[in-house]
Structures are given as structure tokens and as C-alpha cells.
Amino acid sequence: MLELAHIRKTFNPKTVNEKVALDDLSLRLNDGDFVTVIGGNGAGKSTMLNAIAGVWPVDSGSIVIDGVDVTHLSEHRRADLLGRVFQDPMTGTAATMQIEENLALAARRGQRRTLRPGITRQERSLYRDKLAALGLGLEDRMTAKVGLLSGGQRQALTLLMATLKKPKLLLLDEHTAALDPRTAQKVLELSEQIVMQNGLMTLMVTHNMRDAIRYGNRLIMMNAGRVILDISGEEKQRLTTQMLMDAFAQASGESFANDRILLA
Amino acid sequence: MNISSLLNALPGAVAQGLIWGIMAIGVYITYKVLDLADLTVDGSMATGGAVCVMLMLNGVNPYLALLCAVLAGMLAGLVTGVFHTAMGIPPILSGILTQLSLYSVNLAIMDFKANQGINVTKYSLIVSQRNVRQLGFDNPIFVTLIALAVLIALLYWFFGRELGCALRATGANEAMSRAQGINTNIAKILGLMISNGIVALSSAMLAHYQGFVDVNMGRGAIVIGLAAVIISDVLFSRLFRNFALKLTGVAIGAVVYYIVIQIVLWLGLNTNLLKLLSALIVAVFLAIPHWKAGISARRAGKGGGLHA
Numbered sequence: 001m002l003e004l005a006h007i008r009k010t011f012n013p014k015t016v017n018e019k020v021a022l023d024d025l026s027l028r029l030n031d032g033d034f035v036t037v038i039g040g041n042g043a044g045k046s047t048m049l050n051a052i053a054g055v056w057p058v059d060s061g062s063i064v065i066d067g068v069d070v071t072h073l074s075e076h077r078r079a080d081l082l083g084r085v086f087q088d089p090m091t092g093t094a095a096t097m098q099i100e101e102n103l104a105l106a107a108r109r110g111q112r113r114t115l116r117p118g119i120t121r122q123e124r125s126l127y128r129d130k131l132a133a134l135g136l137g138l139e140d141r142m143t144a145k146v147g148l149l150s151g152g153q154r155q156a157l158t159l160l161m162a163t164l165k166k167p168k169l170l171l172l173d174e175h176t177a178a179l180d181p182r183t184a185q186k187v188l189e190l191s192e193q194i195v196m197q198n199g200l201m202t203l204m205v206t207h208n209m210r211d212a213i214r215y216g217n218r219l220i221m222m223n224a225g226r227v228i229l230d231i232s233g234e235e236k237q238r239l240t241t242q243m244l245m246d247a248f249a250q251a252s253g254e255s256f257a258n259d260r261i262l263l264a
Numbered sequence: 265m266n267i268s269s270l271l272n273a274l275p276g277a278v279a280q281g282l283i284w285g286i287m288a289i290g291v292y293i294t295y296k297v298l299d300l301a302d303l304t305v306d307g308s309m310a311t312g313g314a315v316c317v318m319l320m321l322n323g324v325n326p327y328l329a330l331l332c333a334v335l336a337g338m339l340a341g342l343v344t345g346v347f348h349t350a351m352g353i354p355p356i357l358s359g360i361l362t363q364l365s366l367y368s369v370n371l372a373i374m375d376f377k378a379n380q381g382i383n384v385t386k387y388s389l390i391v392s393q394r395n396v397r398q399l400g401f402d403n404p405i406f407v408t409l410i411a412l413a414v415l416i417a418l419l420y421w422f423f424g425r426e427l428g429c430a431l432r433a434t435g436a437n438e439a440m441s442r443a444q445g446i447n448t449n450i451a452k453i454l455g456l457m458i459s460n461g462i463v464a465l466s467s468a469m470l471a472h473y474q475g476f477v478d479v480n481m482g483r484g485a486i487v488i489g490l491a492a493v494i495i496s497d498v499l500f501s502r503l504f505r506n507f508a509l510k511l512t513g514v515a516i517g518a519v520v521y522y523i524v525i526q527i528v529l530w531l532g533l534n535t536n537l538l539k540l541l542s543a544l545i546v547a548v549f550l551a552i553p554h555w556k557a558g559i560s561a562r563r564a565g566k567g568g569g570l571h572a
Contacts, residue, residue: 053443079445092443094436097429105433108426109445115422118429161444 002029002169002201007051007061009225021047022058023225029169029203034195036212037205038244039222045205046087048222049171052203054078066168080110083162083200085155085175085191092158095147099138099157102146103127106161130160134190152183156190163194170195172204176211188215209241221248270530274523275396275405281522282408283391283470284488285515286415290462291489292514297423298435298455300348303359305463305489307366308340309482312464313471314373317382326390330468337464338457340366345453370479381476389472404473411469412515415462420508422458431455463489484539487546492517494549 009022022044029035037045051058052065054075062071070078086092093102104119104127124142131139134156138149146154155175162170172191176184192215195202206212212219218232219239228251231239287309294302312333319329340362347358374380384392391404400406422428433441434451441448463485471477496510496517504513525538533541 074447075442076445076447079443082443084443086439091437091439094433094440096436097432101429101432105429105441105444105446111426111445113426113430113446115425115427118424118426 001031001064001066002027002052002203003062003064004028004048004052005062005064007048007063008059009047009051009056010059021225022051025061025226027220027227029201031201032199033218034192034200034202034216035204035218035220036216037203037220037222038207038209038212043222044225045222046173047225049084049173049203049205052169053082053084053171080165081168083165083167083170085158085162085170085172087174087177089151089154089158089178092161093146093154096145098143099131099146099149100124100127100142102157103130103161103164106164109165130164131157134160150183152179152187155179155187159187159191159194163198163200166198166200168201170200170202172202174205174207177207191215209244213239213241213244221251223248223251270527273526273530276393277522277526278519279391279393279396279404279408279473280470281519282405282412282515283466283473284522285466285492285518286408286412286469287463287466287485288489288492288514288518289412289415289419289511290459290466291486292493292511293419293455293459293462295490295493296435297432298452298459300355300435300452300456301359301486302341302344302456302459303356303486304340304344304362304366304456304460305359305485306482307363307370308337308460308463309467309470309485310370310477310479311340311366311373311482312337312467313477313481314370314380314479315464316468317380317471317477318373318375320382320387321380326388326472330390330465333464333468334461337467338461340464341456341458341460342453344460345449345456348456349449349452367479374477374479378480379476379478382471384475389475391469391473393473393475408469411465412512415465416508416511416515419511423507427454484542487539487542488518488521490550491521491542491546494546495520498549 004025004027007022007025008020011017011019011021025044025048037048039045050056052063054070054073058071062069064070065078065081068081070081084092094105097105100119100123104123107123127142128139131142136153136156138153138157146157149157159175175191176187179187188211191204194200202216204216213236217236218230219236220227221229221244229247287305291302291305294300315336316329316333319332320326324332344358344362347353347361348355353361371378382389384394391407392402393404395402396404423432430441430446431451431454433444433446434448434455438448441451467482470481492514494517496504496513499517499520500509500513504510528541529535529538
């Protein structure tokens with residue numbers, strides 16, 4: 001379970017660039033919820049994910065993941081609860097390290113790093129199987145530097161790293177936005193497959209309304225730092241992009257005039 | 265300018281190059297592995313020698329003194345690391361602050377004298393300039409090669425461990441490292457400590473080799489270290505891909521640097537201009553990747569125009 005209670009975050013407080021990014025945001029996810037998150041630019045979608053991940057401390061409110069109050073834990077100390085995939089394919093992996101080394105780093109998330117071997121033989125064969133399951137041929141390139149991979153391959157690898165140690169919550173932050181449509185589709189399908197197989201509680205930010213409707217069992221829409229729409233179950237299955245746009249206009253009092261979302 | 269005087273000077277250049285090679289490996293760890301330019305080394309390159317020589321003058325066993333020198337260097341790295349992580353000071357400035365304070369610290373260690381000699385006839389030195397042309401186990405080239413081999417083996421082992429991998433990950437991608445639960449602040453501090461410990465080891469050995477420690481002996485050390493790293497990049501980047509080989513390449517880079525310096529001196533360059541020369545050479549080599557990128561970008565632009 002994830003519980004966000006009354007989260008506030010203001011960037012550049014008391015300056016001309018002051019921006020209230022999260023405004024009394026509250027949200028509750030149940031175990032196994034696969035929630036897609038949509039909203040215009042600056043709605044606070046990524047900010048919410050970063051707050052959960054602990055990239056910076058929130059101004060007020062509390063964050064509880066699986067019964068653990070992580071509000072005041074630094075980013076690396078709550079990493080064991082989380083799996084994360086980022087928008088930029090460069091962010092999720094270490095380019096100058098090998099594919100198997102990246103996986104080995106992820107396999108030790110939440111453990112004390114000691115003088116034990118950085119990677120073992122059993123691990124290698126496990127990684128080979130997991131990489132083969134991606135269907136990208138990466139199992140034959142395990143000692144290649146990650147920097148040699150394409151954006152899509154890197155996102156698939158990051159996804160595998162994020163879920164290698166089963167996280168309590170998976171955070172997908174527009175993880176297909178930087179990919180070409182066909183690759184994006186593949187990575188999305190792969191994401192759904194991994195989420196379903198492991199029954200992962202997931203928050204997936206997307207700019208694509210159709211994807212937001214197609215994937216997951218619940219959809220939330222954000223605007224101005226809070227949740228303005230929360231639809232799940234059968235109601236979600238009947239959603240159309242037009243309904244979402246109308247709902248946005250109604251809830252926010254402005255029309256959904258964001259090109260990226262309209263076109264998506 | 266006769267060739268025999270150059271040949272005569274070569275064994276000394278090689279020995280010195282190897283000792284500085286140890287220091288260059290320390291620089292490699294911060295500059296290449298951690299992706300931090302750490303200027304602490306200009307200070308710790310004198311600290312190691314100061315600690316080692318002063319302890320030996322007070323009757324401490326040379327190997328124990330060497331160990332203490334390494335610990336002193338690690339302490340210097342710790343200070344820079346705390347400046348950078350806990351106090352949020354940019355890495356270059358953190359290094360400069362430690363380096364500056366080390367000048368006073370080094371003088372204090374050396375009883376407030378600018379240099380302290382240690383006589384090879386009275387003390388058992390681990391390496392000495394005096395034996396550089398002798399064949400045998402006390403030849404400084406031989407001893408330093410062994411030290412390098414042990415050091416490289418240790419580092420190769422360490423960076424293949426969980427902790428060492430965490431350090432490499434921190435240098436490669438900090439955001440990713442934190443997302444994988446690595447405390448990047450601790451990783452950076454640890455890396456700076458290891459690096460400066462190695463630099464101090466080199467400093468202590470250099471003090472043995474030349475028979476004295478001087479408060480200024482670390483001045484420009486970072487440039488020499490970078491020169492070695494860059495020379496090794498230019499010469500061996502295609503050849504040496506394995507980590508241990510890369511470290512070996514850096515040590516060879518330092519030797520090449522000292523041989524080149526020796527040749528330049530033999531050609532009649534004023535010794536006082538050496539640091540200018542070193543800085544210019546390093547500047548040019550640091551610029552090469554930048555220039556190359558510029559040229560290929562322009563070519564790509566033109567090519568794109570043709571294919572459009």
C-alpha cells in the first residue's frame with residue numbers, strides 16, 4: 001500500500017520563480033494497483049514520483065510505502081522499496097559499465113555493499129535467462145557496455161533492473177516518451193507483462209491518453225499539483241479520450257489545450 | 265648534447281616515472297572512475313613524504329612509517345570528501361581548500377621547515393636514487409615495479425567487489441546509483457580517501473627515493489597525474505580495455521612523461537620552464553577530444569546537407 005497524505009512542495013520559495021508543484025496532494029494505492037497518471041505540463045506528475053522516490057524532501061505531508069514511513073528517509077535509503085524507470089534512457093543505467101554489472105548493481109538494491117564479489121556465476125546465468133525473456137538479444141551481449149545500447153534497449157534493461165528485486169512500488173516516469181512509437185509500444189507491453197506477472201503496485205506517468213486508458217486498472221488525472229480525477233475498475237474500461245478531455249475541462253475549469261496530449 | 269648523458273639519465277627517469285605512476289593511479293581513481301577532478305593531491309603529494317620522513321627520523325620502522333603516510337593521505341581525502349558532500353562545496357573548490365590547508369599542515373609535520381632530509385647511510389630506505397643503476401633487489405625500479413603490481417592487483421580486486429562496483433556506478437551515473445540504493449556521498453568520500461592514500465604512498469616513496477621531503481614537492485602533481493592518464497589514453501585506449509591493464513597503462517604513461525621531460529631537458533630547456541611546458545601539453549591533450557568532436561560535428565553537418 002502507498003499512502004500520500006497532504007503533500008506540499010514548492011520550488012524556489014519566496015522568489016519570482018516560486019512554483020507550487022504539489023498542493024495538498026493525497027493519494028492512496030492498494031497492493032496490486034496499476035495506476036496510470038496523466039495531466040498537462042507542470043501538473044505535478046513527475047514531481048509526485050520524485051517526491052515518492054525522495055529526490056528531495058517534501059515541505060509537508062507524509063509518504064508511507066508498505067507500512068514504512070519514508071517521508072524523512074534519503075533517496076538511497078528508500079530505494080529498496082522502489083523500482084524506477086526514468087524518461088531519459090540515459091538516467092536509469094550506468095553507460096560505462098557492462099550490462100551484467102548494471103543488473104548486479106540492481107540486484108543489490110537495499111543491501112549493504114560489502115567486499116563480496118560484485119557479480120557471481122549463478123547471477124550471470126540468472127541474468128542471461130531474464131535478458132533472454134526480453135527478446136532483444138541482450139543475453140548474448142552481457143559484457144557489452146550499456147552505452148552501446150539503443151534507447152529502447154536501455155529502457156528495457158532499466159525495467160528489468162527496477163524489477164529484478166521485486167519492489168513494493170514501481171515508478172514509471174514517462175519511460176517511453178523518448179522512444180520512437182514502435183519501440184515505445186514494445187517497452188509498454190513489456191512493462192505491462194512484468195507488472196502483471198509480479199502483481200506490482202505501479203504508478204505510470206504518461207503523456208499518451210490512449211495508453212493511459214489501455215493500461216492499468218486505475219487512472220488518475222492531475223492538475224496544479226493535485227489529483228482532479230480518479231477512475232478505476234469498469235468505469236475506466238469504458239473511458240474514451242474525449243471523456244477524459246471533457247472531465248479535465250469540467251474539473252479544472254479550463255480546456256485541455258495541450259498539444260502533446262491532444263495529439264497523443 | 266651527447267647521447268650518453270641522456271642514456272645515463274634514463275634509469276633515473278624511469279624510476280621517478282614509476283613512483284609518480286603510483287600517484288597517477290591515485291589520480292585515475294578520482295578523475296576517471298569517480299569523475300571528479302580532485303586537487304587535494306597537490307597537498308597530499310607532500311603530506312605522505314612529510315609523515316613518512318618525520319616518523320623515520322624519530323625511529324619508526326620504514327614500512328610502518330609508509331603505512332602511516334598512506335593513512336595521512338586518506339585523512340586528507342576524507343577532509344575533501346566531507347567538504348564536498350556534507351558541506352556542499354563543489355569538488356574542485358573542496359580540493360583546493362584542502363590543498364591549501366595541507367601546506368600549513370605539511371609544514372607543521374616537518375617541524376616548520378621547508379624541507380627535511382633523510383640520509384640513506386643512516387636510515388634503511390625502501391627505495392633510493394643511489395641504487396638506481398645497480399642490479400639487485402634494492403634497485404628502486406625493481407622495488408617500485410613490485411609495489412605497482414601489488415597496488416594494481418589490490419585495486420583490481422577491490423573494484424570487482426560490491427563496494428568497488430558501487431564506487432564505479434557513482435562515477436558513471438549518480439542518479440541511477442541512488443535509485444539502486446547506493447549512498448553516493450559515502451562512495452565519493454571513500455573514493456577520495458583511496459585516491460589520496462595512494463598519492464601519499466607515492467609521496468613517501470618519492471621522499472625515500474630523493475632522500476628528502478620538500479613542502480613544495482606536490483606542486484603541480486595533479487597536472488603530472490593527468491598527463492600520465494592522458495598519455496595512457498592516447499597510447500593504449502584501444503589496446504587496454506581491462507581495468508588492471510588500464511591502471512598499468514597509467515603507470516607507463518607516467519614513465520613516458522618522465523622520459524619525455526628528460527629528453528626535453530637534455531635538449532637544453534631551462535628547468536624552471538618545465539611546469540609551463542607540462543601544463544601546455546596537458547591542456548592540448550585535454551582539448552583534443554573537444555576539437556575532434558567539433559570537427560566530426562561539422563563534417564556530419566556537411567554530410568547531412570548532401571544527403572538531404
